[in-house]
Amino acid sequence: MLLLRVDRVGACVEAIDPHAALSVDEYARWSRFASVRRRRQFLAGRQLLRQMLSAQVGAGEGAIAVEPGGALRVATPGLWVSIxxxxxxxAAAVADRPVGVDIEVPRPxxxxxxxxxxxxxxxxxxxxFYTTWTLKEAVMKRxxxxxxxxxxxxxxxxxIDPQHANAQTASLELDGRSPLLYxxxxxxxxxxxxxxxxxxxxRETVAHWQLIGAHPRSRSRG
Incomplete structure (x- = not known):
C-alpha cells in the first residue's frame, strides 16, 4: 500500500474546529504558530491524513505524533505517514513502508x-530546482x-525504470495551465x-529515480 492525496488547504479545513479536531499536543503546537496561514496549513495536513487513515485502514482517530528527528508517527503498527x-x-502519504512526500508551489x-x-x-x-528540492526533501522525510x-x-x-525506483517526481497542473506545484x-x-x-x-514531467547515497541511519516508524 502506497497512497498519496493532494488537496487544497481550504477544502481540508472548512468548518473544522481545531480544538475538536486536534489532540492536546497537536492543538498546543497549532496554537504556537503566529500566522493564520501556517495554522491553516498545519490543520489541513492533519485533517487530510486522518481522512486517509480512516478511509483506508479504519484508523483515523488518535494523535499524530512528531518524533525528535521530525518524522510523523501514528499508533497503528506497520504504517508510515508523511505530510x-x-x-x-x-499533500499526505500513507504507506506500509517508510515514505516521504514533499510539494512546492513556485514563487515568482x-x-x-x-x-x-x-x-x-x-x-x-x-x-x-523544484524537482531536485522536492526529491531530496522527500528523501529526508523518508x-x-x-x-x-x-x-x-x-x-x-x-x-531508472518504475519497477526499480525508490523515488518519483512530477509537476501537477490545473486546467492545463503551467505547473502549479512540484x-x-x-x-x-x-x-x-x-x-x-x-x-x-x-505526464511528460513524471520521472522515476534510484537514490545514490548512504542511508544515514535506520528510519523509525511514522
Whole structure:
C-alpha cells in the first residue's frame, strides 16, 4: 500500500474546529504558530491524513505524533505517514513502508541560484530546482530527518525504470495551465503509487529515480 492525496488547504479545513479536531499536543503546537496561514496549513495536513487513515485502514482517530528527528508517527503498527504543504496546497502519504512526500508551489521572482547550489541542483532553471528540492526533501522525510542541506547536497539520484525506483517526481497542473506545484514521493516500490488529486499530472514531467547515497541511519516508524 502506497497512497498519496493532494488537496487544497481550504477544502481540508472548512468548518473544522481545531480544538475538536486536534489532540492536546497537536492543538498546543497549532496554537504556537503566529500566522493564520501556517495554522491553516498545519490543520489541513492533519485533517487530510486522518481522512486517509480512516478511509483506508479504519484508523483515523488518535494523535499524530512528531518524533525528535521530525518524522510523523501514528499508533497503528506497520504504517508510515508523511505530510507536506506549500501555499494553498497540502499533500499526505500513507504507506506500509517508510515514505516521504514533499510539494512546492513556485514563487515568482524568487532567486533560486543560491538555493540550487546549496542542494546540488544541476542547473539554475526553475523546473530543475523544484524537482531536485522536492526529491531530496522527500528523501529526508523518508529517512525520518529534518531539513539538512549538507545531506541533501551529497545525495544523488539517477533515472531508472518504475519497477526499480525508490523515488518519483512530477509537476501537477490545473486546467492545463503551467505547473502549479512540484511533487516528490520517496519510498521503496514507488511504482505502486496510487494518487488522488483534483490536479492533473503533467505526464511528460513524471520521472522515476534510484537514490545514490548512504542511508544515514535506520528510519523509525511514522
Amino acid at each position: 507536506s504543504h506549500s501555499g494553498e496546497w497540502v 521572482g524568487r532567486d533560486l541560484s543560491r538555493l540550487a547550489e546549496s542542494i546540488g541542483s544541476l542547473s539554475g532553471g526553475s523546473a530543475d 529517512w525520518g530527518m529534518g531539513l539538512d542541506l549538507a545531506r541533501m547536497r551529497a545525495l544523488g539520484a539517477q533515472p 511533487l516528490a514521493v520517496a519510498a521503496d516500490g514507488v511504482g505502486d503509487l496510487s494518487v488522488e488529486s483534483t490536479l492533473s499530472w503533467c
